[in-house]
Amino acid sequence: MKDINLLKALMFARNKYSPQPSQVKVVLFLSQEYRLLNTSKLNEFLTAGIEVEEIPGYHHTLFQEPYIQKLTQKLQDYLDNNPH
Structure with a gap:
């Protein structure tokens, strides 16, 4: 029952959401599959x-493991090279 309510809420939000343009830079850390x-x-x-x-x-x-090590290394490299 809880999962059904969650899925209903997700579908409702997805149907109502209208993204607006943004001037922020985004860094996506994606698996090869999602890439x-x-x-x-x-x-x-x-x-x-x-x-x-x-x-x-x-x-x-x-x-x-071992993918989490790759992710943490890429995150650390990014943070080291892009201080804010």
Whole structure:
């Protein structure tokens, strides 16, 4: 029952949400599997651009060894090279 209510709320929110353009830069850390998906739709809303960092593996293994090590290294490299 709880899952059904969650799915209903998700569908309601998805149908009502209308994204607006933003001038923020976005960095996506994506698995190889998701990297293959078309992310060009995001370019319509993110006018400052999108940087994609690809992580080996699949979305369901991204937080498991050895992939989590790759993810943490890419995150650390990004943070070290982009201080804010």
